[in-house]
Amino acid sequence: MTARLPILDLSRFDAGRAERDGFLADLRAAVRDVGFFYLSGHGIPDDLATAAWAEAHRFFDLPQGDKDAIDMVNSPHFRGYTRAGAERTRGQPDWREQLDVGTERFALPRTDDAPAWTRLPGPNQWPAAQPALRDALLAWQEAATAVAIRLLRAFALALGQAADAFDPIFAETPNQHLKIIRYPGRSPDDPAGAEGRGQGVGAHKDSGLLTLLLQDDQGGLQVETADGWVDAVPIPGTFIINAGELLELATDGYIRATVHRVVAPPAGAERTSIAFFLGARLDARMPLLTLPPELKAEARGLSSDPLNPLFRDIGANYMKGRLRSHPDVARRHYADLPEVAALPQAGGYA
Template identity: 60%
Template sequence: MSVTTSLNLPVLSFSQLTTEHPQRDRWLARLSEAARETGFFYLTDHGIDPALLADVQRVSRAFFALPLADKLAIRMAHSPHFRGYNVAGAELTRSQPDQREQFDLGAERDPLPLTPESPAWQRLQGPNQWPAALPELRAVLSRWQQAMTGMALALLRAFADALHLPHHAFDTLYGRLPNEHVKLIRYPGQSAAASRQGVGAHKDSGFLTFLLQDAQPGLQVEVTPDRWVDATPLPGAFVVNIGELLELATNGYLRATVHRVVSPPAGSERLSVAFFLGAELGAVVPVYPLPASLAQLAQGPASDPLNPLLRDVGWNYLKGRLRSHPDVAARFYADQLSALSPRPQ
């Protein structure tokens, strides 16, 4: 495994994925091992322009520096699509408030036409909210989302190769209208006596998550039960982790790992920008047939009985949103709150 002595997670260079690279097969084996054993790794040499990454961080800081009234004008509570701004403490993880100020956006699309028979997850598609006081934000994040999509899909297809599946095996799940998600996150410093839950322990629901961190630590990964390690910021790299879709699709061979963020100390702050590669909301996750040598290592997907994994992508994603954002749920999904109870698999 390619690991540095100062980091707790594997480090993989995306440059070795190119078809002509002599180490490509060995790199795919390391990718498979990292995703199975840890579920988290650093991705370096990913090809995303460093100037674009700097712009993303710059406009993210500019957004959070806006007057509160400008940010509240695009509160998520105004959006049935769960897009927009939240003050620290508004989002819940495991019923506890997360001490993070954030801005969520997704693919820019028109709302779907709805009928009384439409599944509730169809309400998730729709436009973003953008701050009038910072028009540059939309331009920069749209460029970054497009660049990230191309790179993330290449990595997703590399996972298919690593699992000895057809190169485009996951493309049907990704679909024509994937549920991509971007989140800008600012963690304000907290005193030792205050809650240090920047984000509570959780798994991500999509295919893959790519996290751009600043220099402030805080992300922690539960590599084994009750053993947490720091995902120390590595300049220029993304922290990548496996989402529940790939855990479900591989019967637990690939691992969606529990992680959390500990708030920075008082007098400091932490900025991170996350890109979540998701699937089409109408898709249903199958179990892909792995070679016997890999299938025997699959441990089955780990599902919390109080928050079970669902193979219906739209329902699984909506369930998480309803739990995390009770204000949006009460305003736009009051008829669906019973969905918070476990659904049959």
């Protein structure tokens, strides 16, 4: 289907009272009705995007051995490289290779009584053959974080809250998560191709606060709407923005965390994207906002999946998702957790 997602210009947020109010009204409608929109006017310099794209392509062009040297299975912090077909959504392999990067932090000391999520902070893995990758991706991550925080403050105002309503759950130590992703073209000879599903990544919701997606000119992202699947066709100079389940949780469903998927490219083509996910602090608990009566009346309640329940304790929620998405990492580094024993051998829910 053709793109019908709204396009919002973030520069309107700082362009005077009338423009600001119009932007907030458009934002409120977008996040309630669709949960996805294009964002222009974000202000990130072109050179940061150019550097991130260039280094992402160089990474995927590295010899397979250089990428495998930083395989995610080596990291208890779920950082590093994943081969195409190794991560699964709804039990089916996602036909994409990717590098997961987070905030560069020291690992926390292990204690017997500490919750499992305290093992998640830690350093990234970087390829020795590509020293420029680190600076380019961390610079992009910081720029994307600043845009996401501006948007969260706009969300708060659009919902009748103080601009800093969400600040306590991300201040000082936000949960930053960046992926560079390559979707190879699918053919019957691909290891996952015999299933015939064309699944770049299966239908799912994002679990955090906000996602900022930079996509190349190869389409494939689709958004589930009341009218069916809508193609989020690439528009130069924009991000795709979508709300995550934490915002749905905070607003009793007023904000929609929308199901989406990526269809694998056809044989002979490939798709590259850079996805940034802003999450809450791992030690935070997601609040339930008190919405104005007219907005509360429009809240639809939560639409969470019974197979993937949502927790207000952020660390537990994030840990659950990481264990299910990467059972190989879970078994190597978290075998002491009871829930790991129940993970299916072939993968889990993402």
